[in-house]
Amino acid sequence: MVSAESSVTPxxxxxxxxxxxxxxxxxxxxxxxxxxxxxxxxxLATSAKEENPNNVEDETNRALVLNVYHTEDNCSGYTVxxxxxxxxxxxxxxxxxDYGDDKAxxxxxxxxxxxxxxxxxxxxxxxxxxxxxxxxxLKVMVRADKAAxxxxxxxxxxxxxxxxxxxxxxxxxxxxxx
Amino acid sequence: MAGQASEDDAIQLNVTPLIDIIFCLCIFFIxxxxxxxLQGKLDSWLPKDKGNQGxxxxxxxxxxxxxxxxxxxxxxxEINYGARxxxxxxxxxxxxxGIFDNLENLxxxxxxxxxxxxxxxxxxxIDGEPQVPWKDVLTVLDRCKKRNIDKVEFxxxxxxxxxIPK
Numbered sequence: 001m002v003s004a005e006s007s008v009t010p011x012x013x014x015x016x017x018x019x020x021x022x023x024x025x026x027x028x029x030x031x032x033x034x035x036x037x038x039x040x041x042x043x044l045a046t047s048a049k050e051e052n053p054n055n056v057e058d059e060t061n062r063a064l065v066l067n068v069y070h071t072e073d074n075c076s077g078y079t080v081x082x083x084x085x086x087x088x089x090x091x092x093x094x095x096x097x098d099y100g101d102d103k104a105x106x107x108x109x110x111x112x113x114x115x116x117x118x119x120x121x122x123x124x125x126x127x128x129x130x131x132x133x134x135x136x137x138l139k140v141m142v143r144a145d146k147a148a149x150x151x152x153x154x155x156x157x158x159x160x161x162x163x164x165x166x167x168x169x170x171x172x173x174x175x176x177x178x
Numbered sequence: 179m180a181g182q183a184s185e186d187d188a189i190q191l192n193v194t195p196l197i198d199i200i201f202c203l204c205i206f207f208i209x210x211x212x213x214x215x216l217q218g219k220l221d222s223w224l225p226k227d228k229g230n231q232g233x234x235x236x237x238x239x240x241x242x243x244x245x246x247x248x249x250x251x252x253x254x255x256e257i258n259y260g261a262r263x264x265x266x267x268x269x270x271x272x273x274x275x276g277i278f279d280n281l282e283n284l285x286x287x288x289x290x291x292x293x294x295x296x297x298x299x300x301x302x303x304i305d306g307e308p309q310v311p312w313k314d315v316l317t318v319l320d321r322c323k324k325r326n327i328d329k330v331e332f333x334x335x336x337x338x339x340x341x342i343p344k
Contacts, residue, residue, distance in 0.1 A: 012193050012194070012197060013193065015197065016193055016196060016197060016200070019197065019200040019201070019204065020200065022204055023200060023203055023204055023207065026204065026207030026208060026211055027207060029207075029211055030207055030210060030211060041215075042215065042217065043312065043313040043316045043317075045218065045220055045316055045317075045319070045320040045323075046320060046324065047220065047320050047321075047323035047324040048217075048218025048219055048220050048320070048323075049218050049219055049220070049221075050216070050217075050218050083311060085309070141219060144312050145312075146312065146313045146316075148311075148312045149308065149309055149310070149311060149312060150247075150306045150307070150308055150309070150310045150311070150312050150315050151308030151309060152312070153312050153315075154306075154308055154332075157224060157332060160224060161224045165224070166223055166224045167221075167223060168221075168222045168223060168224055168332070169219040169220065169221055169222070170219065170220040170221075170222055170316065170319060171217060171218075171219055172217070172218050172219065172220055172316060172320070173215050173216065173217060173218070174216040174217065174218045175216075176216065177216075
């Protein structure tokens with residue numbers, strides 16, 4: 001029989017096991033990789049093809065990701081009415097680098113560089129000087145926030161067109177499975 | 179001697195600091211954890227047009243289906259199938275879905291007619307004004323893809339430096 005004076009010591013070992021399992025679950029679910037994809041609230045599209053950004057079937061067909069995202073924290077238009085028409089609140093981001101409205105030339109230069117890299121990767125000859133450049137086979141994925149105006153996305157598309165890119169993929173959110 | 183540990187006594191491991199460390203790690207991962215949004219993609223094209231024109235929009239051809247999305251003077255978004263108005267989006271989900279359903283049927287019918295007539299170059303062109311919401315433009319694209327229309331383009335002026343192959 002347990003006497004009134006003996007203390008009851010809880011067994012902590014199963015608790016440690018549970019904590020380990022929980023930790024393992026969170027570590028597996030956490031994504032610590034540096035991403036090309038900024039936090040963008042994509043609009044819904046039921047017909048979008050599911051894609052896994054970490055699974056590249058063919059390295060030559062991988063798309064360059066271009067994000068159109070909102071940069072201003074205290075914007076009532078964005079948070080309340082889900083629509084922000086302020087041009088200065090929007091930016092284009094590629095691999096963590098911002099290309100605001102005042103950096104159109106840098107954006108164009110970057111895209112042209114990517115087009116040139118793609119041409120070299122495919123073993124295509126350089127375009128002859130003085131002659132119009134052929135369109136590029138480089139794909140660009142445009143991930144635009146649902147609160148954006150079409151003008152901001154057009155800016156991104158115009159930059160692509162200026163660089164000779166015509167293949168565009170539009171990023172969209174898939175509806176949650178029922 | 180009294181007080182000396184004998185060889186038969188088990189060594190007790192103090193697990194309390196271990197639990198503290200695991201708690202800290204769990205809190206860290208819980209705070210940084212978030213559910214990923216399921217993402218997909220819709221294929222589209224910028225115009226690889228029939229001419230090397232710079233500046234203004236290209237001239238319409240007979241084989242194209244042009245969807246014009248614009249802002250009305252009152253503010254809401256208007257959807258037009260070519261020159262024919264389809265409807266004005268009000269923000270009411272049921273009403274807007276009805277407008278998009280009508281548009282989808284118009285596009286699908288015309289596209290099938292073109293394909294049946296052997297016009298393999300038939301394309302749908304989405305021509306939106308800059309101030310329309312992007313989500314409305316994407317919805318039009320989504321509806322086209324729902325009907326398995328592959329060739330959907332965004333209307334846009336082409337730069338003069340690009341040579342268009344025939």
